Amino acid sequence: MARRESAQAGQGPERISEAEHAVMEALWEQSPLTASEVGERVGDLRGWSLATVKTLLSRLVAKQAVRTEPDGKRYLYFPAIARADYLGSESRRLVDRLFGGRAAPLFAHLAEAEALTSEDIAEIEALLREMKQ
Amino acid sequence: MARRESAQAGQGPERISEAEHAVMEALWEQSPLTASEVGERVGDLRGWSLATVKTLLSRLVAKQAVRTEPDGKRYLYFPAIARADYLGSESRRLVDRLFGGRAAPLFAHLAEAEALTSEDIAEIEALLREMKQ
């Protein structure tokens, strides 16, 4: 089925779907967690059954985005990729796909859509000042 | 299956997939185009058959992202949504999903990942100056 990791090198960062991402967020916030703990956190607020959460966890393990450690008869789940890396690559994807890889047009859009709060602006100014040195 | 558009209101902006987006880009760059013209532009550079492009166009029409006008025995295809709107909503989605709706952390990530060129920075500064007034 056209695996991309079948060949040599391998662990290409297998895309994480939106539902899977919600599970990742739970694990990034705290880890390790058991499946039912993830269920409590994510399932409840998204209206998912425990079964669904278990499926998502398995898929994340298969994608090597989550790692497990046995703990008696069950597993403890850990994130296997860093949140920062994930955010970085997803942001980059968007910027590449929609803005030709340039961040400025993205900002222009956010600004125009009034998606920038005044705190955002202040923070960005601060960042810019920092970068200047 | 929890369709979100099943209920009353309806024409929620039906997500555009990545492949479909490539077709939209062609139409945004120039329109109207015939199916084969889209094929020439998009298909060639993505390695798609004309059949594939035709499928994508139909799906976009179904999603009301593309509009047609008959021209003899064929159709002329027009974008039915503005590129700016699309960019805006996609950017917003990302910012909401990954950064809690705040643009500053996104900026910080791009900055950290060195995804910002010096022109980007200059442009962003200019934007900020503009917004201040």
Add this chain to the structure above:
DNA sequence: CATTCATGTTTACAAACGTAGTCGATTACG
């Protein structure tokens, strides 16, 4: 020890997606 509970694994299934072939109608060309 028998039964229930918790847990991971397997299987399911519809919708969306990527990718494309086929078919019927129409047009254009020789």
Add this chain to the structure above:
DNA sequence: CGTAATCGACTACGTTTGTAAACATGAATG
């Protein structure tokens, strides 16, 4: 006019995703 090229519509098919049930197994509990 007959035939080839064109075009949209319909059909197809494997994969990924969202969502979950069924099952097997081992642990806990009465």
